[in-house]
Amino acid sequence: MDPLSGVLKSVRLEGAVYLNAEFTAPWCFRGRYGPAGVRDRLAGAEHIVFFHFLIAGRCKVKLADTGEALDLAAGDLVMFPQDDRHMMGSDLHYAPMELQADTSMDPDATPPQDFVQIRHGGGGEPTRFVCGYLACNRNMCRPLFEALPRLLRIPLGDGPASALVRELLQAGVRESVAARPGAESTLAKLAELLFVEALRRYAADLPPDGRGWLAGLRDVHIGRALALLHEHPARPWTVDGLAHEVAMSRSALAERFGELVGESPMQYLTRWRLALAARSLRSGDEAIVRVAERSGYESESAFSRAFKREFGLPPAAWRKAGVQ
Numbered sequence: 001m002d003p004l005s006g007v008l009k010s011v012r013l014e015g016a017v018y019l020n021a022e023f024t025a026p027w028c029f030r031g032r033y034g035p036a037g038v039r040d041r042l043a044g045a046e047h048i049v050f051f052h053f054l055i056a057g058r059c060k061v062k063l064a065d066t067g068e069a070l071d072l073a074a075g076d077l078v079m080f081p082q083d084d085r086h087m088m089g090s091d092l093h094y095a096p097m098e099l100q101a102d103t104s105m106d107p108d109a110t111p112p113q114d115f116v117q118i119r120h121g122g123g124g125e126p127t128r129f130v131c132g133y134l135a136c137n138r139n140m141c142r143p144l145f146e147a148l149p150r151l152l153r154i155p156l157g158d159g160p161a162s163a164l165v166r167e168l169l170q171a172g173v174r175e176s177v178a179a180r181p182g183a184e185s186t187l188a189k190l191a192e193l194l195f196v197e198a199l200r201r202y203a204a205d206l207p208p209d210g211r212g213w214l215a216g217l218r219d220v221h222i223g224r225a226l227a228l229l230h231e232h233p234a235r236p237w238t239v240d241g242l243a244h245e246v247a248m249s250r251s252a253l254a255e256r257f258g259e260l261v262g263e264s265p266m267q268y269l270t271r272w273r274l275a276l277a278a279r280s281l282r283s284g285d286e287a288i289v290r291v292a293e294r295s296g297y298e299s300e301s302a303f304s305r306a307f308k309r310e311f312g313l314p315p316a317a318w319r320k321a322g323v324q
Helices: 003-008 138-146 160-178 183-204 213-218 220-231 239-245 250-261 265-283 288-294 300-311 315-323
Strands: 013-024 028-031 047-056 058-063 070-073 076-080 086-089 116-121 126-136 152-155
Touching: 013 160, 013 183, 047 058, 047 070, 047 138, 047 160, 070 076, 070 152, 126 138, 126 160, 126 183, 138 213, 138 265, 152 183, 160 183, 183 213, 213 220, 213 250, 220 239, 220 250, 220 265, 239 250, 239 265, 250 265, 265 288, 265 300, 265 315, 288 300, 288 315, 300 315
Parallel strands: 013 116
Antiparallel strands: 013 126, 028 086, 047 076, 047 126, 058 070, 058 086, 076 152
């Protein structure tokens, strides 16, 4: 298994909603959802990734708290990994509307042929795109999102990759509108395909001297080390053992891992194990002492102290907060 696949296997997206939109010049909107805004569609969402894929036309986009705008054209995918408030429009100086999608369609009704759910603008040049949001576990995605910019533009153009994304998104729109049995699972899988394609493109375009988690994945040795830690988190790893597995010396692995990822291999493993423990506590009723053992702790008290340092609550309180 390649390193990126090995890591993303653990970073599971939990749901998605897709919407078709058409805006005509002049237009401008300000968008952001946040977990509270999607509870009716994605129950239990902890973190939201907002995205837009331009099907036709062109526009500008920027984060609401910065002055730098990017030009977007058909075939561009833009994502907001931190669900930052952002603005898009033919003219960003135009008074923005707050993006509100009409998602109240009767699931038994026949949807409109073009599936356009949002229409707005002054009647001029049209811009069409699919927009939506993906939900994921915040703690599981932490290393990934810390490595991504707040505004991520990926030009897919009009080639095969763009056609693939277009088909995935249109399938997502149909599933979101129809709300048929099994739609939740289908949308989550479509979201994973979309997200992986975006990450592939972004990682491939990183500069050779780039730093961060994705740069670490791209490195032959560090990528293998990250994949091993994610695939076998319960193994009693040591830096020596990990270095042997990836054919590096202990000192070279420690230096290169810290240089790219920003922390030592054992610090990274500890935080990953605690993220897995947090997910287990929220999703099941396994005894805390068993979760502690699988997380590499010999005592429940030591696990509780480490868990509280990472998440601000002891394990029992964390579990209780998730089921209220």
